[in-house]
Amino acid sequence: xxxxxxxxxxxxxxxxxxxxxxxxxxxxxxxxxxxxxxxxxxxxxxxxxxxxxxxxxxxxxxxxxxxxxxxxxxxxxxxxxxxxxxxxxxxxxxxxxxxxxxxxxxxxxxxxxxxxxxxxxxxxxxxxxxxxxxxxxxxxxxx
Numbered sequence: 001x002x003x004x005x006x007x008x009x010x011x012x013x014x015x016x017x018x019x020x021x022x023x024x025x026x027x028x029x030x031x032x033x034x035x036x037x038x039x040x041x042x043x044x045x046x047x048x049x050x051x052x053x054x055x056x057x058x059x060x061x062x063x064x065x066x067x068x069x070x071x072x073x074x075x076x077x078x079x080x081x082x083x084x085x086x087x088x089x090x091x092x093x094x095x096x097x098x099x100x101x102x103x104x105x106x107x108x109x110x111x112x113x114x115x116x117x118x119x120x121x122x123x124x125x126x127x128x129x130x131x132x133x134x135x136x137x138x139x140x141x142x143x
Contacts, residue, residue, distance in 0.1 A: 013136050014073065020132035021068045025060060028127050032120060040116075045108060063094060064128075071129050080133065087129035088122040095121020 041049050071087035078086075099117035102109040 013140060016139055017072055017132045017136050018064075018068050020135045021072070021128055022060065022064045024128040024131040025064050025067075025124070028124055029060075032124070037120075040113075044110075044113075048108070066090065066094070067125055067128060068132075071125070072132065083133065084126055084129060087125040091121035091123070091125025092118055093121075095124075 038049075067087060067090055070090050071083055096114075096118040099109075099114035099121075103111060103114045
């Protein structure tokens with residue numbers, strides 16, 4: 001296997017990568033929410049914060065599916081660097097779109113929070129796709 005290329009390794013590898021995208025998203029975003037975003041948002045907007053599971057579930061399905069499609073599935077033979085760049089760009093666009101929409105509509109939202117969300121979207125996507133690729137390579141090497 002060429003370590004400079006991303007490959008899904010057939011249908012089993014594709015399903016494994018998709019599963020790893022969702023697992024990694026939940027893991028990394030849970031850390032973000034519990035230790036960084038949650039305390040920060042509760043400090044600034046305590047009356048506005050309430051987790052709603054159904055919309056959160058829909059977001060994760062959409063975001064994870066889009067991240068998988070645009071960074072892993074669309075071109076499985078792309079370089080690792082290009083794959084991680086595409087993942088980061090996808091995260092910056094999605095989280096940035098969300099954050100700057102809030103900034104444009106709500107008086108309580110702040111520029112520093114919008115920038116923080118934008119950065120987090122890029123970093124989260126990078127980490128999720130990197131994790132998925134590493135697990136897929138490990139599985140392919142040991143099967």
